[in-house]
Amino acid sequence: MSDLSGKIREWLTAYVGDGPIFLVDLQVSPGLKRTQITILVDTLEGISIDECALLSRKLAHHMEEQMWIEDAYNLEVSSPGLDFPLTQGWQFQKNIGRKVKVWMKKEGQLEGELLAYTDDSIEILSEKVVKHRVMVAKESTRIPLVDIDKIKVQVSFQ
Structure with a gap:
């Protein structure tokens, strides 16, 4: 085949x-x-x-x-649909500004807004709880593509 x-x-x-x-x-x-x-x-x-x-x-x-x-x-x-992971550069570019979930190879998962894509990394804006309080801070994180297992677009109902 x-x-x-x-x-x-x-x-x-x-x-x-x-x-x-x-x-x-x-x-x-x-x-x-x-x-x-x-x-x-x-x-x-x-x-x-x-x-x-x-x-x-x-x-x-x-x-x-x-x-x-x-x-x-x-x-x-x-079309691939939302359950299919992003794998190509143009897919990352297309989904800038959308909510994504990132599965890391070693460090668990991260959810947030896809802010940027380069050939070797992505940037995610995620919410972080500050000192076990209700306060939530936004934090930008750059993640090398080699550290990512998979990334999928998340449905947002907002």
Whole structure:
């Protein structure tokens, strides 16, 4: 299946070029009856259902035309959603100003507003309880990317 995955990745890279659509993740999983192909794509503004459907149709047509897969398959093209961690620089840029949760490799978790992103770190504005009181202080923390296990956007109802 890695050959199929490589062909799909190569086609997607050529199809989307330098944007506006970005490939976030690609998974090809063989099943008992059908191969499952899951492609996660996004744009800086957020990808629409119509854009996902068009990409799915074009890829399915190309795969069948090129006879990349002989067996039955399921092809799912969608956006990553909030449960998928941020992994690429443009995703961090897109979510500046939003609330995120950061899982550290060694030091637990941190929640706060994503203030900035560079190629090697992020900056988070989080709330800190001062001396076990009700007082809360805002604190800016720069975190090297190498110290982060994963980071996800959090839903805010405010």
